Amino acid sequence: MLCSTAPGAPVIDQLLVSATPYGVRTAAIAGATVCAFNADISGDVLGNIYLAAPGRRGGGLRFVSIGEDQNAFLQESGDGGGGGNQIVQVTRGAWGGKAPRVSAQPALSGRYVVFSPGGDGANVARRIAAEADRARLLALARDLAGEGGGIIIRSAAAGAAEQDIRAEAAQHRRRWSEITAKRDRIGAPALLARGPGMAERLMRDILAPGARILTDDREMHARLGDYAGQWAPEFTARLDLVGGALFERHDAAGALAAALAPEVALAGGGRLSIEPTRAFNVIDVDSGLRAGARDSALGAACREAAAAAARQIRLRNLAGLIVIDFPRLGLAAAGAELVSEMRTHMKDDPVAHRVAGISESGLMEITRKRLETPILNALTEPVPGAGYGGRRPRLGALAFDIAVEARMQVQAGARTVTLSVAPELAQYLRDVDGAAGSREHSVLEDWLGIGVTLRDEAARQRAEWAIEAA
Numbered sequence: 001m002l003c004s005t006a007p008g009a010p011v012i013d014q015l016l017v018s019a020t021p022y023g024v025r026t027a028a029i030a031g032a033t034v035c036a037f038n039a040d041i042s043g044d045v046l047g048n049i050y051l052a053a054p055g056r057r058g059g060g061l062r063f064v065s066i067g068e069d070q071n072a073f074l075q076e077s078g079d080g081g082g083g084g085n086q087i088v089q090v091t092r093g094a095w096g097g098k099a100p101r102v103s104a105q106p107a108l109s110g111r112y113v114v115f116s117p118g119g120d121g122a123n124v125a126r127r128i129a130a131e132a133d134r135a136r137l138l139a140l141a142r143d144l145a146g147e148g149g150g151i152i153i154r155s156a157a158a159g160a161a162e163q164d165i166r167a168e169a170a171q172h173r174r175r176w177s178e179i180t181a182k183r184d185r186i187g188a189p190a191l192l193a194r195g196p197g198m199a200e201r202l203m204r205d206i207l208a209p210g211a212r213i214l215t216d217d218r219e220m221h222a223r224l225g226d227y228a229g230q231w232a233p234e235f236t237a238r239l240d241l242v243g244g245a246l247f248e249r250h251d252a253a254g255a256l257a258a259a260l261a262p263e264v265a266l267a268g269g270g271r272l273s274i275e276p277t278r279a280f281n282v283i284d285v286d287s288g289l290r291a292g293a294r295d296s297a298l299g300a301a302c303r304e305a306a307a308a309a310a311r312q313i314r315l316r317n318l319a320g321l322i323v324i325d326f327p328r329l330g331l332a333a334a335g336a337e338l339v340s341e342m343r344t345h346m347k348d349d350p351v352a353h354r355v356a357g358i359s360e361s362g363l364m365e366i367t368r369k370r371l372e373t374p375i376l377n378a379l380t381e382p383v384p385g386a387g388y389g390g391r392r393p394r395l396g397a398l399a400f401d402i403a404v405e406a407r408m409q410v411q412a413g414a415r416t417v418t419l420s421v422a423p424e425l426a427q428y429l430r431d432v433d434g435a436a437g438s439r440e441h442s443v444l445e446d447w448l449g450i451g452v453t454l455r456d457e458a459a460r461q462r463a464e465w466a467i468e469a470a
Contacts, residue, residue: 011030011208011210011211012028012035012036012206012208012211013029013031013210013211014028014029014211014212014214014249014250015027015029015199015202015203015206015207015211015212015213015214016214016215016246016247016249016252017199017213017214017215017216017217017220018216018246018247019199019215019217019219019220020217020400020403020404020407020447021403021444022396022399022400022403023040023041023396023397023400024039024040024198024199025037025038025039025247025256025400026039026198026199026202027250027252027255027256028202028206029250032250033250034250034251034252034255034315035311035314035315036206036314036317037259037315037316037375038198038373039198039373039378039379039397040197040198040199040372040378041373041378041394041396044197044198045090045093045094045100045195046090046091046092046093046198046371046372047089047090047109047194047195047196048066048191048193048195049087049088049089049090049106049179049191049192049193050066050067050072050087050089050090050189050190050191050192051085051086051183051186051187051190051192052064052065052072052074052085052086052087052088052102052188053085053189054084055071055072055074063099064086064102064189065189066088066090066189066191067190067191070189071099072088072090072099072100072101073098073099073100073101073102074088074102074103074104075091075101075102075103076103076105085188087104087106087180087192088102088103088104089103089105089106089107089195090102092371095370095373105118105119106118107119107150108172108175108176109154109204110154110168110171110172111154111156111160111168111231111232112153112154112156112157112160112165113151113152113153113154113165113168113169113172114151114154115149115150115151115169116150116151116152117148117149117176118150119149119150120145120149121145121151122138122141122142122144122145122150122151122152122153123138123141123151123153124137124141124153125152125153125154125157128153128155128157128158133158137157137158137165138153140162140165140166141153144165144166144169147173149176153165156209159209168231171230171231175193178193179192179193196227196231197223198372199215199220199223199224200223200224200227200231201372203224203227203228203235204227204232207232207235209235210238211235211238212238212239212240213235213238213239213240214240214242214246214249215239215240215242216241216242216243216246221241224239225239243411244408244411245408255315256375259312259315259316259375260375260376260380262275264308264312266304266305266308267304268287268301268304269288269289270285270286270288270289270301270304270305271286271288272284272285272286272305272308272309273286274312274316274318276318276374280321280322281318281319281320281321281322281323282323282325283309283323283324283325284324284325285302285309285324285325285327287301287305287327288301289301289327295329295334298329299329299334299338301327302327303338303341305326306324306326306338306341306342307345309324309342310346310349311345313346313349313366313368314346314349314351315375316374316376317372317373317375318374319351319368319369319371319374320367320368320370321365321366322365322366322367323363323365323366324342324363324366325362325364326338326358326364328362338358339358342364342366343355346366349368351371352368352369353367353368353369354366354367376391378394378397379393379397380392380393380397381393381394392463393462395424395425396428398425398428398463398465399425399429402419402421402429402444402467403448406419406448406452406467407448409467410450410469412469414450414469414470415450415451415470416450416451416453416469417448417450417451417452417453417468417469418452418453418455418467418468418469418470419453419454419455419466419467420457420460420465420466420467421455421456421457421460421465421466422456422457422458422461422465423457423458424462425465426454426455426456429443429454430442430454431443
């Protein structure tokens with residue numbers, strides 16, 4: 001139950017993967033409901049393994065260099081690599097203007113096994129609860145760890161054959177040998193191994209074997225097929241290339257727009273107000289009840305809000321510290337019951353989290369690990385000078401939308417496309433992140449396979465674009 005907000009909710013049965021030269025967006029579907037969005041913005045380095053050079057120290061923080069003009073924060077205690085070059089792995093991408101976070105204890109993760117070359121010991125994922133299964137897999141993990149390194153057997157291995165688990169562990173060891181051999185041939189800083197992309201990580205980490213993966217991009221289809229063949233063979237026959245507007249399925253497009261809105265209406269008349277800040281996320285609960293409402297009515301409204309908040313946390317991929325301001329409940333037992341309710345709704349969230357409880361100030365506190373970028377941060381950015389809460393679409397998000405619309409026009413028979421856009425968006429479309437191709441406007445032209453004309457119109461706002469096809 002990977003996408004649920006209540007016991008017995010369905011597992012993810014579809015993953016929609018929409019891709020253009022300007023990024024990737026995914027929607028996880030359970031039944032007919034969208035339950036999680038993710039977006040891959042440019043510069044995704046999560047999972048990459050580098051040979052890092054010693055970096056600077058500042059304010060007690062330790063940094064290493066992982067590329068030209070690219071520093072990363074080393075999360076372990078120690079000298080920050082001051083003694084020489086070292087292998088590190090990105091465990092968290094750049095966040096809110098902060099450098100990526102790296103670890104000097106890399107781990108190679110597959111569908112069934114996590115292999116830590118510098119670690120030791122063996123363990124089994126806590127989600128595998130059946131005692132007989134845990135005992136069998138723990139014995140296997142200990143046997144594999146006897147060959148060196150640390151071994152964790154993941155929850156997806158519960159129904160896997162032993163030979164498949166052993167084969168994946170052996171594959172990790174071969175890959176690590178290739179990484180260390182490359183380290184000995186090159187100088188620092190340098191990339192040693194690229195981690196899987198966001199769509200591949202989601203395939204690996206959240207999908208049950210029966211799920212289907214639908215994508216609208218040929219290159220992405222080939223990429224996912226290659227990854228499935230190597231690390232998740234159960235999906236090789238469950239990967240489909242589809243045409244048309246992929247996010248119109250189950251109204252994922254409408255759900256995405258709602259996931260970017262600051263308010264969520266509740267069926268009982270209340271609402272959630274969701275405000276992300278640089279330090280934490282705030283969810284304010286308006287019960288919709290008049291002052292002096294009975295405890296029973298207020299408790300029911302809070303339970304409804306807890307279920308909705310848990311769903312929004314997953315849907316929007318909120319991360320870090322999350323505080324929820326519920327209406328005050330009269331009895332301590334009612335507050336404890338609400339905490340238990342929230343834990344139940346969040347127990348199947350695959351992202352590591354902790355519902356800490358209600359603080360003395362009356363706020364429920366939740367911590368959730370930062371992995372993929374929250375969808376609001378991925379698709380929008382603060383408006384300079386607009387003050388708290390003012391946001392606008394990122395250029396990359398607008399370029400993505402334009403590319404999707406242009407592709408649909410090509411599929412409908414268009415031979416040329418003319419785009420009327422603001423100058424800053426025109427420049428982005430021509431040359432995204434410095435990746436130019438064979439002709440002017442080539443990033444989009446080469447991808448579509450037709451001629452593209454860009455009209456820079458200074459009077460247009462960045463979100464006011466128009467497309468004409470012929």
